[in-house]
Amino acid sequence: MADSSFDIVSKVERQEVDNAVNQAAKEISQRYDFKGTDASIAWSGEKILMEASGEERVKAILDIFQSKLIKRGISLKSLDAGEPELSGKQYKLFATIEEGISQENAKKVAKIIRDEGPKGVKAQVQGDELRVSSKSRDDLQAVQALLKGKDFDFDVQFANYR
Numbered sequence: 001m002a003d004s005s006f007d008i009v010s011k012v013e014r015q016e017v018d019n020a021v022n023q024a025a026k027e028i029s030q031r032y033d034f035k036g037t038d039a040s041i042a043w044s045g046e047k048i049l050m051e052a053s054g055e056e057r058v059k060a061i062l063d064i065f066q067s068k069l070i071k072r073g074i075s076l077k078s079l080d081a082g083e084p085e086l087s088g089k090q091y092k093l094f095a096t097i098e099e100g101i102s103q104e105n106a107k108k109v110a111k112i113i114r115d116e117g118p119k120g121v122k123a124q125v126q127g128d129e130l131r132v133s134s135k136s137r138d139d140l141q142a143v144q145a146l147l148k149g150k151d152f153d154f155d156v157q158f159a160n161y162r
Helices: 014-030 055-071 101-116 137-149
Strands: 004-007 040-044 047-052 079-081 085-087 089-098 123-125 127-134 157-159
Touching: 004 137, 014 040, 014 055, 040 055, 047 055, 055 079, 055 089, 101 123, 101 127, 101 137, 127 137
Parallel strands: none
Antiparallel strands: 004 127, 004 157, 040 047, 047 089, 079 089, 085 089, 123 127
């Protein structure tokens, strides 16, 4: 019988992030405390740009955006927000959406699977994802349960379970 396998990935649905940006922009345009402050949130290339007249307002925009991401089922671990910077009269804050598992993080996960997971489970790095394979599907489910119990500083999903 062939080995069963699944992939450990860190992916974000771009359309959901886009919807969260649009919802946050709509809320900012309608909220009374943002009237007359030139507050905005929009895509700027691959980054999300938040602008406002004060540092606290930019942080409030980030808070609104984070709440919209949570409502859309996107983990905040995939959001990398910088610090507010003064640019002329406006404060700007750039945020990026992190995707893919870095080589060092993939090695950490593989080591956890090797050390704490069931025997006979193999983990190999393939680009920005990790393929886990075993003869036993029960072992693969045990690995998934093990990894769900760990608190990584990046978002983890399981895909291509076969």
